[in-house]
Amino acid sequence: MNRILSSTSLLSNVSLPRQNKNKLTKALFYAIIVASIGSIQFGYHLSELNAPQQVLSCSEFDIPMEGYPYDRTWLGKRGYKQCIPLNDEQIGIVTSFFCIGGILGSYFATSFANIYGRKFSSLMNCTLNIVGSLIIFNSNTYKSLIIGRVLVGISCGALIVTIPLFIKEVAPNGWEGLLGSMTQICIRLGVLLTQGVALPLTDSYRWRWILFGSVLIAVLNLFMWFKVDESPKWLLAHGRVVDAKLSLCKLRGGTFDEAAQEVQKWQQQIESGNPLIEPTTTNSISGSNSLWKYLRDESNTKSRNVITVLLFGQQFCGINAIVLYGTKIISQLYPQHAIRINFFISMVNVLVTISVSLLIHSLSRKPLLMTSTILVSITAFIMGVAINYNKMNLLIVFSFIYMGVFTMGLNPLPFIIMREISRPQDMILAQRYGTICNWIGTFIVAYTFPIIHDILSGYVFIIFAVIACLISAFIWKMVPETKNRVASYNQIWADH
Template structure:
């Protein structure tokens, strides 16, 4: 493919691919490392549950006693006795921490920039992962999971926001879906390491690995510039032009022209009901209470909440235990295969999301999930292992093709540009609340109802599919707020 010469602001030149720049790819990867952390931590307690909570003992090498291992020699317990209720609390308090992180992330990102808030979140994630690794009590686990949730809650707001702000319109869907791909890669990484470390001697190293990811993310952020939209909104016009020039394949003059287009679009799309001229957008409280935000707020609430109420984290959090009821010797391997499928199908979704559109994929995803939830329920209640595994695989694939990648991507597309960070915080807070409810109540519901609990998820998915059909606008290829909401 031919290359084009690019003029630098100082008069120099360089050559690059005419379609996409290395800096754009790097910026997307660096942002997505935050989502990898989120995916890793949301699933890290799935496989080692029985070993961590003293429900099962399985030494990898019976010739070595636990006290002779590194963790044993440093006073770390072989397991921490936890009831199912306590383990559910440790798992789900991650969502409460995430809620706090997401609540403040939009405001922090508006005030201090996307880059530095992400670096701070990575530093917190490193510290909290080490706290989990060294935990010897229920309370220490709770505190560590709360802190790691805060860091991941911050990261999951910044990642889609940053990608949406650096991606060209024609790449926005594909690049935005990398957020969900990265979450799934984090989950896959957890399940991969679990094949080796999910036992009574090594489960702590699964928790330690989170700190390694966090340090890596913190360091590579040093190689990436701040979001050009944030720079522009805060009056750093020349810095925004230079940052955008690195992200785009054209000349510096073309990057400067795009910045000017942003300025005109911002003035044209400014909320007519708001007299504020702030660069920071609304506060979260104003966004929640002001009637002028009702239209996007309602749709964002529905999409981000129902993503969880359709039941995905019953598999991500507790899949090993659920599948283990029927296939106790293969539950970790089945969950590993599920994680691979999740990544592959989400990658496939990223390739078609800008061609098919957001709305059709959401409809197809939720419709298939409705049917598969009913079959999962049947597989569990009837004890049919093949039906359970097959339905779970199709359920995960259906989630990954639509309901997985689209919710976080579509938030910015439904909002005014100046409202995007606050809207991202609002949507993510809704998602965390729903995650907590599912994470905490599913073990209780599964204990009381068995496989019939998945019939509740089926009913919610069916209702949500109807809502998408009637209320959610298509955003594919639309660049302004008025274009998106015409007719709604």
């Protein structure tokens, strides 16, 4: 105790540069970057099977009589097979089981992070990611691929929940919106990184190194976390007042006394009954704040219906058909350059995401969402026609346009709107429900697309176009405008 008091006294007498609460210090910038690498892991795993899919898998008819073909390089000498026998349904299962893990990880992530802390949770998630990635890298069988994908899915599902919590709690006033958008930007960067790594490595002998890239990212993130302090708000919420002041002082700069003053304001917030960190709802189906009760509560019907349509519909418009299977789609018409084209499509996705992140909070929600959805419908229809009539250039051009118009509205807005249309007391449950809907939608598309695409070819994109058209009509009739509206739940829904 004396040692803590003496260190506190010493820090309070140190003259550091005057604290600016709205300034991004080097320590805070580093912490945001480290946290955001978790989102890069998510994006990397989401798209890691896209490019190598056709060289990773092989039909049983391609296997010689003497057995499975083995890699003839250094890996082959250690028992790695050159390819793994997978049919279209199995490819869909391996790809989609990432979502099963994602549902589990995201559902329990807030509870785990609230108990053990944002930093420790992230360390555990990185560790699990390393284990799952190594299993995928070493896989010679269909079953081991599934196990690895589930593990990395749990890790990424948890990271994608924990990271925004950490960023929200350390962000200075005025920076919450911009820094909060780092999650989506870094997911797109992760997808782009996967496609970039795949450019030189997608062949029958080097495809495993694409999968090993996720191990390197997770190891880097793990060691970088050791230099980041725990969220000061989490520390204070758990009664660690001195640690909260020390953490805030390091993150924001300034003197220890200035950090102590801000922590004191947080304490007053707690005493007034306002939670400092995002609360955890109970997991019991009979609990007063349970997800089961949220689903049965008729007063939430309108907002819940909108959340269901937007979060499922976002996926049923076909975005992850491009993210997960873009190389396969383009290779039908342009096999020599499919990976390169897919890389540039991902680059457009990143650039549009960054642009939208800077503007989205100043734009009206409903018109932007409707515009994005209508344009997605038009471009998906044209892509379907291009595939059916072998119009290579048309497919490539509208693949770029499709990605851009989806990213400008239909990608980010459902996650923003689902909080704004919900009652304050139900906001956490609404967010959890919407996240589960989105994961299930991703699973359905990831599993069924290879099968349906082989049967219907380009007509599957015409189905996406019809769904997007129906969603735009639903938005026009059922979704209220929520930008800058300081109104009660009943007032927001008065006209709908």
